[in-house]
Amino acid sequence: MARHIYRCPLRWSDMDAFGHVNNVVFLRYLEEARVDFMFRPAPDGVTSSFTEGTVVARHEIDYVRPLVHRHEPVTVETWVTRIRSAAVTLSYEVKDYAAGEPAVEGGERPDVLYARASTVIVPYDLDAKRPRRLTADELAFLEGFLDGRDEGREKSRALVA
Amino acid sequence: MARHIYRCPLRWSDMDAFGHVNNVVFLRYLEEARVDFMFRPAPDGVTSSFTEGTVVARHEIDYVRPLVHRHEPVTVETWVTRIRSAAVTLSYEVKDYAAGEPAVEGGERPDVLYARASTVIVPYDLDAKRPRRLTADELAFLEGFLDGRDEGREKSRALVA
Amino acid sequence: MARHIYRCPLRWSDMDAFGHVNNVVFLRYLEEARVDFMFRPAPDGVTSSFTEGTVVARHEIDYVRPLVHRHEPVTVETWVTRIRSAAVTLSYEVKDYAAGEPAVEGGERPDVLYARASTVIVPYDLDAKRPRRLTADELAFLEGFLDGRDEGREKSRALVA
Amino acid sequence: MARHIYRCPLRWSDMDAFGHVNNVVFLRYLEEARVDFMFRPAPDGVTSSFTEGTVVARHEIDYVRPLVHRHEPVTVETWVTRIRSAAVTLSYEVKDYAAGEPAVEGGERPDVLYARASTVIVPYDLDAKRPRRLTADELAFLEGFLDGRDEGREKSRALVA
Numbered sequence: 157m158a159r160h161i162y163r164c165p166l167r168w169s170d171m172d173a174f175g176h177v178n179n180v181v182f183l184r185y186l187e188e189a190r191v192d193f194m195f196r197p198a199p200d201g202v203t204s205s206f207t208e209g210t211v212v213a214r215h216e217i218d219y220v221r222p223l224v225h226r227h228e229p230v231t232v233e234t235w236v237t238r239i240r241s242a243a244v245t246l247s248y249e250v251k252d253y254a255a256g257e258p259a260v261e262g263g264e265r266p267d268v269l270y271a272r273a274s275t276v277i278v279p280y281d282l283d284a285k286r287p288r289r290l291t292a293d294e295l296a297f298l299e300g301f302l303d304g305r306d307e308g309r310e311k312s313r314a315l316v317a
Numbered sequence: 318m319a320r321h322i323y324r325c326p327l328r329w330s331d332m333d334a335f336g337h338v339n340n341v342v343f344l345r346y347l348e349e350a351r352v353d354f355m356f357r358p359a360p361d362g363v364t365s366s367f368t369e370g371t372v373v374a375r376h377e378i379d380y381v382r383p384l385v386h387r388h389e390p391v392t393v394e395t396w397v398t399r400i401r402s403a404a405v406t407l408s409y410e411v412k413d414y415a416a417g418e419p420a421v422e423g424g425e426r427p428d429v430l431y432a433r434a435s436t437v438i439v440p441y442d443l444d445a446k447r448p449r450r451l452t453a454d455e456l457a458f459l460e461g462f463l464d465g466r467d468e469g470r471e472k473s474r475a476l477v478a
Numbered sequence: 479m480a481r482h483i484y485r486c487p488l489r490w491s492d493m494d495a496f497g498h499v500n501n502v503v504f505l506r507y508l509e510e511a512r513v514d515f516m517f518r519p520a521p522d523g524v525t526s527s528f529t530e531g532t533v534v535a536r537h538e539i540d541y542v543r544p545l546v547h548r549h550e551p552v553t554v555e556t557w558v559t560r561i562r563s564a565a566v567t568l569s570y571e572v573k574d575y576a577a578g579e580p581a582v583e584g585g586e587r588p589d590v591l592y593a594r595a596s597t598v599i600v601p602y603d604l605d606a607k608r609p610r611r612l613t614a615d616e617l618a619f620l621e622g623f624l625d626g627r628d629e630g631r632e633k634s635r636a637l638v639a
Numbered sequence: 640m641a642r643h644i645y646r647c648p649l650r651w652s653d654m655d656a657f658g659h660v661n662n663v664v665f666l667r668y669l670e671e672a673r674v675d676f677m678f679r680p681a682p683d684g685v686t687s688s689f690t691e692g693t694v695v696a697r698h699e700i701d702y703v704r705p706l707v708h709r710h711e712p713v714t715v716e717t718w719v720t721r722i723r724s725a726a727v728t729l730s731y732e733v734k735d736y737a738a739g740e741p742a743v744e745g746g747e748r749p750d751v752l753y754a755r756a757s758t759v760i761v762p763y764d765l766d767a768k769r770p771r772r773l774t775a776d777e778l779a780f781l782e783g784f785l786d787g788r789d790e791g792r793e794k795s796r797a798l799v800a
Contacts, residue, residue: 168671168674169667169670171495172490172493179373180341180491183340195710196710215376217376219374227675329513330509330661345491348489348490353549356549388518509662509663535702536702537662539698541694541697544694
């Protein structure tokens with residue numbers, strides 16, 4: 157299980173009149189993390205099929221702590237929590253690592269968490285204008301980031317079986 | 318049970334490179350609908366206690382249909398689905414009325430729905446920097462828009478009892 | 479000489495951490511005014527040739543007075559100050575009318591002015607990827623809004639002669 | 640003469656429905672460059688007097704070439720072109736270095752230029768709500784980035800004399 161780590165730069169204008177990063181802007185950070193996820197670790201074919209062939213079907217986001225503009229990026233961790241034949245759920249944490257670095261495996265991780273969120277992505281055939289199934293390449297890529305804590309992985313296995 | 322109706326103007330720049338209103342921008346529409354809800358129907362005291370004394374704790378949003386820029390506003394209906402002593406859940410529908418007008422009560426309402434969403438708002442004491450309870454005035458105002466379809470209303474009664 | 483009047487709705491999020499409408503957002507208001515100008519008063523052919531066949535080449539903007547979010551729209555007046563064979567200059571004033579209405583001609587006009595700006599628009603052939611000349615229909619439409627205070631109009635006459 | 644170099648990250652959402660970075664978003668890039676300029680090279684006292692005590696009075700921007708979203712930041716060079724007792728003009732170039740690096744002095748610099756711009760900043764006393772003069776520290780800092788190509792520097796000398 158891997159998590160995709162994106163160091164998301166803030167903009168001064170992300171703050172609203174209350175002097176905090178506005179709640180809506182967090183969804184922009186998730187968008188940037190998704191774009192990075194689909195471009196950097198993904199193989200080329202998956203990048204193009206994702207970029208041109210998916211739509212956002214749902215977001216959930218819980219705000220944990222206010223975030224104020226600073227020059228250092230904030231970290232967005234992205235991973236996969238559920239794979240269906242025609243839907244993928246990505247989960248995220250928007251946070252700062254305590255020491256500015258990912259904690260060693262098994263070690264304590266006293267991160268400063270700003271938000272937890274998830275997004276349901278639906279593969280979509282833009283020409284035919286209807287949902288499509290995940291391709292085998294997409295499935296293989298997504299499985300590498302799957303951490304469903306039991307249910308996600310099994311169902312995914314069933315899909316490719 | 319009343320719903321607050323906000324006619325939300327679109328901006329051309331709300332569209333992204335795919336030529337649709339970007340999914341994140343829908344959260345801006347909800348923000349505008351909330352601001353309008355807290356300013357227009359709310360009595361003055363509630364306006365100020367809400368505006369300066371609440372934070373967004375959570376959003377959920379389901380995207381139903383793509384929306385493209387046009388000069389006519391889109392309708393955001395807002396109502397209350399749950400009241401707790403220190404949290405309120407607002408629900409929304411982003412839509413067009415079939416005939417451009419709210420349907421008569423009891424009549425058919427073939428709305429064109431773009432998104433369904435909900436937001437948890439937490440009353441907050443900005444000076445003391447901690448959550449606070451809803452005031453009696455806030456409760457009275459919110460109850461006028463409560464449509465919890467069973468559970469919401471009962472719990473709210475218990476709060477004011 | 480006519481001016482195009484656009485009543486531009488503000489959004490709460492247009493304010494930045496200083497509690498004023500952010501200077502960059504004024505350019506969004508100008509964009510909205512331009513979109514409205516190209517859609518509403520313009521004949522259909524001009525709407526489509528403008529919308530799909532122009533690029534912004536230059537902006538100038540002077541900020542006169544801070545603007546704070548309110549529920550009433552702000553007025554953007556747009557008119558044409560210069561016409562060349564392959565460039566049009568639009569000028570704008572972002573303001574509130576003293577009495578909420580345009581002053582009668584010749585009367586006093588104690589407007590509250592927030593910003594003055596201008597934009598150079600270049601007709602562009604998107605297929606051929608190069609600037610193009612204004613069409614006769616575009617010229618005729620733009621001339622109706624021309625107020626160059628001497629030089630603009632003459633040069634425009636020369637173009638169509 | 641030094642130029643301040645800011646590597647400005649793009650966001651996917653900076654693109655509009657035409658698939659280019661929207662012209663208004665370039666002003667955001669300039670804002671980010673200014674914030675960086677006022678925080679990084681500036682001494683602490685200047686950072687705070689600038690951040691809390693200036694307003695944007697004017698922008699000019701010329702668009703040279705369309706910019707499309709990519710993962711690499713774009714470079715914004717910022718320098719000072721004019722200093723008055725109560726106004727500073729910053730100039731910018733938004734560009735890519737040919738080789739991804741600043742060219743050596745005197746060498747050829749075949750940059751890819753996207754936009755040229757300038758901003759007039761006015762020092763402002765927020766408490767007294769009126770323009771103020773530049774402080775000696777602000778002047779000293781700004782002079783280090785002055786490249787007025789004749790007139791700017793002389794006038795600045797006169798100010799501190």
